[in-house]
Amino acid sequence: MTDLPRIMITRRLAVGATLGALALSGCAATSDGTTTGTSGVSSAAQEVADGTGVWDASAVHEFSIDVDEDALAGMIDTYQQTQEKEWIEATVTIDGTTYRRAGLRLKGNSSLRGVSDDAAPGDLPWLIRLDKFVDGQSVDGSSGFIVRSNSSETALNEAVALDLLAEAGLASEHAVASSFSVNGGDARLRLVVQDLDEDWEAENFSTDGLLYKSEAGGDWSWRGDDPNAYTDVFDQETGDDDLTPLIDFLDFVNNSSDDDFAAELPQRLDVDAFARYLAFEQVVDNFDDIDGPGNNSYLRYDAESGGFTVVAWDHNLAFGGMGGPMGGGMGGPGGMPSPPDGERPDVGDGAPGDGASGGGRMGGSNILVERFTAVEKWSDLVDRAEADLTKELFDSGYADQVLDQWISVLTEQAGDLVDKATVQQEADAIRDVI
Template sequence: MARFLFPLLLFLAMHLSLTGQGLYDISRFSEIRIYFKEKNWQEILDSLRDSPGEGRLTTAYVAVNGKKYPGAGVRYKGNSSFNNVRKSGQDKLPFNIKINHTQRELLLPGGYSTLKLANGFRDPSMVREVFAYEVAGAYLPAPKAAYAKVFVNDAFWGVYTNTESVDKPFLLHHFADTTGSLIKGEPDWQWKRPASCPDKKLPTLNYLGEDTLCYQGIYEVKGERAWDDLIEFTRTLNQNPTAIEQILDVSQMLWMLAVNNVLVNLDSYVGGFAQNYYLFRDSSGVFHPVIWDLNLAFGGFRLLTEKDLLNDEALQHFSPFAQYRERNPDKPLLIHLLDNELNRKMYTAYCRTILEDFFYNEAYLSRLEELQDFLEAEVSKDPNYFYPRAAFRDNLSMSVQAHGEKIMGITELMHPRIAYFQRHPLVSAPAPVIEAPVQEMTPNGRMIKARVSGAKRVWLFYSESAKAGFRRVPMVADAADPEIWATEVFILPGGRFYVAAENDLTAALSPRTAGQNAYIAK
């Protein structure tokens, strides 16, 4: 019998145990104390924010859970979470702290060098971001997130969300690789597009030609070949889309799109600014998505395009095929991936899996209440909490006003949304049933077999080794027993595989969280 790597519950348990000690332990608050030498530190940080580059103010030291890090560098981070809060004259701005700013050898537990602290902008409930990362992390590479009490010069500055930075420790953990190109969809709103470049200013993954200057105000990159890799990705996606599966982990990308859709996270590729994601190209040449910046999940952001604001009902009934159905030319990733029939069916299966795991059973509500119970005492003492105190609990179930906008209650959004998906003809369609596959050694490799009912086609996705990208081959039904599907492939011990079965409307996966998880070749 093939061995299943990390079923969902085991994954979540291991995820929690791995983070049980350290910065991202969700069961306790980290304590972060920032000590500035300058009395006008806020003015200096404002000026650095307005200057080109990523200048930082050097601190006397930053203390993290009691350990001092001299000379750490601080700057403000964020876009709307900075700009709107600064305009309102409030002090609780988001921080980016570089622990080894002046002393390169200094590292946080786990090898981290950067702290990213979000301020709860547009989230009176204070649970959107942490819970959204918990959901995402069950299905694709996603940062960990927990809570921190932040002090500035010994004054309590407030409760922040502490999100894992996507850098070397993250890449090593998820991809066993730190040498590849890292690309972030992050537009520079002050960028002046060269006249010779196409009229694009958002990280939509459109192909903009071979000149790297046309991409440089739209994406941030790390790695010697990163600009070339980005151009190759966009060229392939837009000019030869059938070849994209040769360089992209399509399953992981479909998971990212599904998470953003189900959670109505429009401050993402599926929304108006097409931002807040990473692409990491590993040493084997495969691109992997990393989801990012989930603070506005659950309807905290309403822009479907740069101009179209969705009302409450539109958020509740946000279609899994929004932007694709309209053939939005600024969403080539959605269009070209979902034009593939199998991808489209896998995507609906992924939406269904998220809903079954967290929402149809109302597990999400229990988890959100648990997080709020943990937070309430400290949030009640937060001197810079943006909202009326009652909004903390109220916003779990009802709309409240925040920074001039109405923020829907999470259950106010999700209860009708769950009902919408339960009626959706594709997401709710009966799916094939796959029994766990078996593997048998053969003279030419290994035979993978699975019993599948209700399928018209069955596919095997496999990687020859632990680090190789996935390939897809058809499985063949047995003439004597048409529910037995099999194929022979060459997979080294430690290689991975999963099975996808499709009927006329949807698909099923085994393991059901395929992409994040797979069976291991013995």
């Protein structure tokens, strides 16, 4: 694909559809045209159309929040004291249309590190839910919006990564540049991303299922059959409350023998999509993924096949986006603190996943990644997927064109929020990776 008439290239899942079709026959395509018997579970992903309306990324959108100052201060105090993220009511205006009694709460983990009473609310990461207190309230079919933090001023790294994620045939999120303000304060350039909720799930998957979010403070250990043992470890985002499929999967991942793991995983996980996911995160240089310090991932259970798909989440550190040339300051007190000299952050005692491909993955350990990449045929599948994605996304010139489209939007429409020199500098840092 070389003709890009719009910033939001079709959010297609053609690769996922191909892998799904091959999975039905027990095969997966490789870069040399051969097949390997690796997958028995299809992700049931479907094509996603270009963003329209509020998700039209060819325009800079306006998001303004009006919220009671005392309620806002109380929310921040509660988070400082308990780490609990309370919901409060707010009036939200999106592109000139006002939505009253919307829900507003803090969103993030490391992006909230060091948040203080004097933090500028326009710089903090937020989750907006138009339907939190008013049933059915939405705009253009969406009710959930995440105002992202980033270590750069433009958030170009995450915007480009999400477009490439969709082109790679993996479930992604719509994202738009916005002029964001709170209580009449100075507007900030912020990336607004689609929340992974029921609306997102219906757009990306064609079957019924359950969506689980891996929490930053948790891990993928099996903690027994009691659902209460998984509080603050996984959070169920969609469907009726039911952790049974997740608990069964964690039991298998943690406790199966090596032979059983290799034989049975393809009936429990979309193996091909997972290999492509691991390869993608390596290609876009995002260490903060499923086995990174933020434990960033979702697990989607397909009620028809009985299998899982790993869903990518959190790309604000893509393209080496923490420190170094991408270091900046969007978010002020709520932004991502950059380590000295552009180094990767200290992630504690967790060791990187052992068998990961490419130039070396960083972050905490993840049992699924470790056991998956320890199986030679799947480790090889990751390596082949990385080579394929490098050709499809980078060597083809596709990523350059996506980046150029985002540059055009920011330089032509967001000049009051960020200067052209900054846009170009941060784009050049991405271009170096591409």
